[in-house]
Amino acid sequence: MTTQLFTRRDFSVRLASLFPTLGIAGAVTLAPAAITAQDGHGGEISRTAESIHQEPVFKASRKQIYEALLDEKQFSKMTGIAAQISREAGGAFSCFEGQVKGRNVELVPNERIVQAWRSEGWKPGIYSIAKFVLVEQGSGTKVVFDHTGFPVGQAEHLASGWQEHYWASLATLA
8 A cells, every 4th residue: 555645735735626626616825835934923924825834732622623613503503603604524614703614525533624714804705725634742732733824915914813712613622
């Protein structure tokens, strides 16, 4: 059995090819890797590829993190803003009063969530990819997070939004 590792670009290209199958008529901007800088929130912002990489660590288990991100009642309670979240691959989600919408592309319980994700202010049909990989770290969980393919100029705003609305909220889990 041969194992083949993929780069983020390979993953993005293969994932983008699934969009028509999932009914997502979007464009994912694919750009080569670039020089990165710290974003002030424990992650990096690529200055040309418009990507975010963050690795926050939480005291909660992988199961608690996974459930908090995919259970609409828990997510709504955690953030204080109503959400509608499907728990199925291909299912839609809407959170933060409809400001963020998308579809679950891949769901591996307690391990990985991949979403086609868009902000309300983006041009129609533009979707980015948000990937959460849950890694056991001692008695807690590290979330290896990558967000790619969003419109140019949005990196700093999105990076601070992930920190404020997701990571700060998840830090309350125990």
